[in-house]
Amino acid sequence: MTGPLPGPWREAFERVPRSAFLPDVVWVRLVDGMPDHAPVDRAVDPDGWEEIAWSDVPAVIQVRDGREPEPGEPAWPSSSVSQPSIVASTLLTLDVMDGHRVLEIGTGGGWNAGLLARRLGGANVVTVEVDPVLAAAARGRLDALGLRPTVVAGDGAKGWAERAPYDRILGTCSVARVPRAWLEQSAPGGLIVTPWTTAWATYGNLVLTPRQDGTARGRFVHGGSFMSMRGHRSRIRDVAAVVRPTDVPDTSTTTLSPWDVAGGDRHAEAVMGLVLPGLRTHWNDDPGTGDDFRSRLWIWDDALTSWATVDYDGQQLETFRVRQHGPRRLWDEVAAAWTWWTSAGRPAFDRFGLDIDPDGTQTIRYDEPDGPSWLIPLDK
Structure with missing residues (x-):
C-alpha cells in the first residue's frame, strides 16, 4: 500500500507490534525461488531476528507443518506472519466498520487477529487455525497483550458456524475455490476477502460479495502471494x-x-x-x-x-x-x-472475476469493456 493509514488502523498497528507475534526462531529463504529455508534464532542472532521482525518482509514461523523432515526434504514454509504492507493493504480492502463481526481463516502467529481485535474489539473477532500448536501459541500471545478474540483450532474451510453470521470474512491462506461454508456464514451485505491460488500460480486477492440467494460475485485484485490452505495444496510432490x-x-x-x-x-x-x-x-x-x-x-x-x-x-x-x-x-x-x-493487450489481473451460482458452480469471468466476454467453469 501507499500513503498513511487511516487513524483507527494506524492506532492498531502502533499498539499491536508484529514483533510480539513472532516465535524466537523464524525462518528465511536461502535462495530466491526455491523452497528451502534456514532458521534464525533470536538467542543466537538477535540482530538478524530483529531485522526480520521490523522489516517489510514475511516472517516464516513454521516449516513442513511442524514435523521432522523426510530424507532430503527442504524446509518449505507452512505458516508465516505476513509482510506488514500486505497486511495493511488487505485490511483496508476488507473495509471494516465499527461493530462489524469478522471471521479470520488462518491465525498463524496471531498478528492479523490482534490488529482486528484492537480495531473492532475481541468479542467481534473469531480466528480459525488448522494447526492446534500454532493456535495455542497465538492465543497465548494475544492474551498477553490483553487482546482476546476467539481462537479456534479447526478446519478453516468449515468456518465457525457458532458465531455466524459475519459481516466480513478474511482469509490469510490462499484458496483455489471459495468454501461453501464461508458463503453460508456471511451476513447479508457482507464481504469475503481471501488470497487466491490456481494450479499454475498463487497471487492476488479475491474480493467477493455474497448474495441472499446463495450466489456471489467478486473480482480479483493485485496483492501478495500466500501459502495455500492445506486442503487446497497440490497432491503431487514429485x-x-x-x-x-x-x-x-x-x-x-x-x-x-x-x-x-x-x-x-x-x-x-x-x-x-x-x-x-x-x-x-x-x-x-x-x-x-x-x-x-x-x-x-x-x-x-x-x-x-x-x-x-x-x-x-x-x-x-x-x-x-x-x-x-x-x-x-x-x-x-x-x-x-x-x-x-x-x-488482447495483456489485460490486467483485475479485469477477471469470479461468479458463484446457487448450485455451487464457480466460474472465472473475464470482463470486456462492453460486458462479459467469456466464462471458464472451475471443477467442483
Whole structure:
C-alpha cells in the first residue's frame, strides 16, 4: 500500500507490534525461488531476528507443518506472519466498520487477529487455525497483550458456524475455490476477502460479495502471494509421479519461450492460472547425466491424464523442444492462451472475476469493456 493509514488502523498497528507475534526462531529463504529455508534464532542472532521482525518482509514461523523432515526434504514454509504492507493493504480492502463481526481463516502467529481485535474489539473477532500448536501459541500471545478474540483450532474451510453470521470474512491462506461454508456464514451485505491460488500460480486477492440467494460475485485484485490452505495444496510432490514408464510422447518445437509463461512474472503467471484452470508447472534445472537439456518446464493436469515438457538446451533461445503426452495437448493449450492474452493487450489481473451460482458452480469471468466476454467453469 501507499500513503498513511487511516487513524483507527494506524492506532492498531502502533499498539499491536508484529514483533510480539513472532516465535524466537523464524525462518528465511536461502535462495530466491526455491523452497528451502534456514532458521534464525533470536538467542543466537538477535540482530538478524530483529531485522526480520521490523522489516517489510514475511516472517516464516513454521516449516513442513511442524514435523521432522523426510530424507532430503527442504524446509518449505507452512505458516508465516505476513509482510506488514500486505497486511495493511488487505485490511483496508476488507473495509471494516465499527461493530462489524469478522471471521479470520488462518491465525498463524496471531498478528492479523490482534490488529482486528484492537480495531473492532475481541468479542467481534473469531480466528480459525488448522494447526492446534500454532493456535495455542497465538492465543497465548494475544492474551498477553490483553487482546482476546476467539481462537479456534479447526478446519478453516468449515468456518465457525457458532458465531455466524459475519459481516466480513478474511482469509490469510490462499484458496483455489471459495468454501461453501464461508458463503453460508456471511451476513447479508457482507464481504469475503481471501488470497487466491490456481494450479499454475498463487497471487492476488479475491474480493467477493455474497448474495441472499446463495450466489456471489467478486473480482480479483493485485496483492501478495500466500501459502495455500492445506486442503487446497497440490497432491503431487514429485513430477515423476505424472509420467509413466510406458508413455511415448509426441515431439515438436515451439517459438514461445517457457519463461514467458512460467518464468517469474507474477502478473503473467496469475492470468495464465485463471485461463488455464487445473494445469500445474514445475521447473527442472538439474537434469542429471545423459539428459540433453539445461532447463525443462513440466506441465501436467490435475487429473493426471496428460503432460508436456518444454526444453532449453543451453544454446538455442529462439526454438524449444516440446514433448506432449495424453489426450490433451497441454502446451498447445498454453500457447493458445498466451496468444489470446497478448493479442488482447495483456489485460490486467483485475479485469477477471469470479461468479458463484446457487448450485455451487464457480466460474472465472473475464470482463470486456462492453460486458462479459467469456466464462471458464472451475471443477467442483
